[in-house]
Amino acid sequence: MTGRLLVVGAGQAGLQTAATVRTLGWEGPITLAGAESYAPYNRPPLSKAFLRGTADVASLALRSAAFYTDHAIDLVLGESIEDLGPTGEGAGTATTASGRRLPYDRLVLATGAEPRRLPIPGADLKGVVTLRAIEDADVLAGRLSAVDGLVVVGGGLIGLEVAATAVAAGLRTTVVEAAPWLMNRVVSTTTAAYIEAAHRAAGVDILQQARPCRFHGDDRGAVTAVELEDGTRIPAGLVLVAVGARPRDELARAAGLECDRGIVVDSCALASDGRTVAVGDCAHLPDPSPLGDPKTRVRLESVDNAVEQAGVAAATLLGEPQPYRGVPWFWSDQGELKLQIAGLxxxxxxxxxxxxxxxxxxxxxxxxxxxxxxxxxxxxxxxxxxxxxxxxxxxxxxxxxxxxxxxxxxxxxxxxxxxxxxx
CATH class of the missing domain: 3.30.390.30 (FAD/NAD-linked reductase, C-terminal dimerisation domain)
Known part of the structure; x- marks a missing residue:
């Protein structure tokens, strides 16, 4: 293949697709474009080692600077793409916020996901944060050392990882979860109860079937407390909102691609136009599990999926489509707990x-x-x-x-x- 390939999204899935397709024989120019100013990096440590100070930005890099040169992958960083400018047959010219134009013959959308926010009063107060990128982790790490209380809204993987990190550092930590059990979309009630007991033993206060209705702040606009629907107020100098993520599919929608809880793709990572490829957290794909129902669609937010689906996408781009089949797996390090999940x-x-x-x-x-x-x-x-x-x-x-x-x-x-x- 000698056409121009544009990969929008410089995360794990975007990088893996660009690297794999080059290794498998794509001869044309490859551009990997990302809105962040950092080269592709490893996100999982942000909620753990990076917060503890045992990992820095350099250690998070997924590849060395020389890798991109050696594989003739042009990195365009700090440039948010505003319009894909499709012209048909999978080709077009994308335009960035700064006006830069990036022509392509084939397109890969690896636009990822962004944290969901709570539409309640006080959500814009200083100290109410989310965690997705290095900048978020920098802010969170800086505030962790300056406050005496953290409230984590959301008892999912990221929320519990941060809670474990914070309580180990001596910070008073409370987890507020709306569901009856932790990680309710991920594990069984049995495993949830086991992990909950371990977090409680470590000093994390956990409130279940509890919903925040307001964040309170002081006259400087900084958060001071979380109010729950039952009237309970929890003092907080810092609040992490970790209530899941939504797929970044705005560009795909504007380009006319089918989207439903993400960019709809087939088992070969092809979007509805039959030419554009979508991979990673933004893609809504058929269940790839060996015993899964292909009519059931899933959106998989994991390193494993980013790597495996990228391989499928690369084969599709090279004209050798191979349906994505495999056992999805996930992991989460929560203090002394290492949770590993295989299958859906x-x-x-x-x-x-x-x-x-x-x-x-x-x-x-x-x-x-x-x-x-x-x-x-x-x-x-x-x-x-x-x-x-x-x-x-x-x-x-x-x-x-x-x-x-x-x-x-x-x-x-x-x-x-x-x-x-x-x-």
């Missing part, structure tokens, strides 16, 4: 609990219609790796067999795989 579970899926063989370990297997569809592991990387392999291979491990905790999971899975091969 639903709230109604069955649960088989396997207590860890060592203190602090916890594994839950999730079942749907009698089939193993996911696993949740806390401080148990061995179980996680085995479950990923089993899910990838479609190993059939009956729930009643898995419930026998007297036999190691490894042994159960090996026997199940043998039966599958024999049958």
């Amino acid at each position: 579970a639903r709230p109604e899926d069955g649960v088989v609990v396997r207590p860890g063989r060592r203190s602090g370990q916890h594994t839950v297997l999730r079942y749907r219609h009698g089939r193993l569809v996911a696993g949740e592991c806390v401080n148990n990387p061995a179980d996680f790796l085995m479950l990923r392999k089993a899910l990838s291979g479609g190993t059939h491990l009956p729930a009643e067999t898995a419930a026998d905790t007297g036999i190691p999971l490894k042994q159960h899975l090996a026997a199940a795989a043998t039966l599958d091969r024999a049958g």
Whole structure:
């Protein structure tokens, strides 16, 4: 391929697509454009190591400066693209906010997602922050050391990671979650309860089924408290709003591409025009799980998805489309807890609990219609790796067999795989 390729979005998915397509044989110019002034960097440490001061901007870089030169990838940073200027057949000329024009023959949208905000009074007070980019983490880190109380609104992965970091630094920390359990869209109630107990033991105060209705501030416009719907006021010198993210699909909508909770793509990462490719957090794609229903669409915010879908996108761009199939996986480091999830579970899926063989370990297997569809592991990387392999291979491990905790999971899975091969 010798055409001009423009990748909009210089995050993990955008970089991975540009790098992969070049490695696989794209010979034409590649431009990787991002609104941030930083070269593509690793976001997960922002809520942990970066806040602790054990990681800096340089250590977050996904590639060295030489990488872009060596692979002839032109980085355009600090430039927000305002218009894609499509002319048909996947080509066009994008225009940045500064008026710079970027012509392309093929387009990749890797525009990511942005934190959701709360439309309540006081949301614009100083000290009410979100976390997505390095600039956000800089602000959060600076304020963490200057206040005596943090309220985290949202008991999801990012919120709990920041809460664990803050309480370990000695900061009074409260998590406010609207749902009945933490990480309600991610893990089972069993795993949520296990992790909740660990956070409480570490000193985090957790309020569930609680919703903020107002942020209060002082005469300098700085936040001082969070008021809940029941009238409770929680003192706060800093508030992190971590209530999920919305896909950045504005450019795609303006260009006439189909969007529904993200940019709608097929299993080969193609958008509705049949030419534009969309990858990463902004893409709404068919469930890639081996036992998933292709008619079910998901939006996956993870490093794993950014890397795997980028490979699919690169193959599509080179005219060798290969449907995206794989086992999505996620991880979250929350203080002393390392949560690893393989597969996509639903709230109604069955649960088989396997207590860890060592203190602090916890594994839950999730079942749907009698089939193993996911696993949740806390401080148990061995179980996680085995479950990923089993899910990838479609190993059939009956729930009643898995419930026998007297036999190691490894042994159960090996026997199940043998039966599958024999049958």
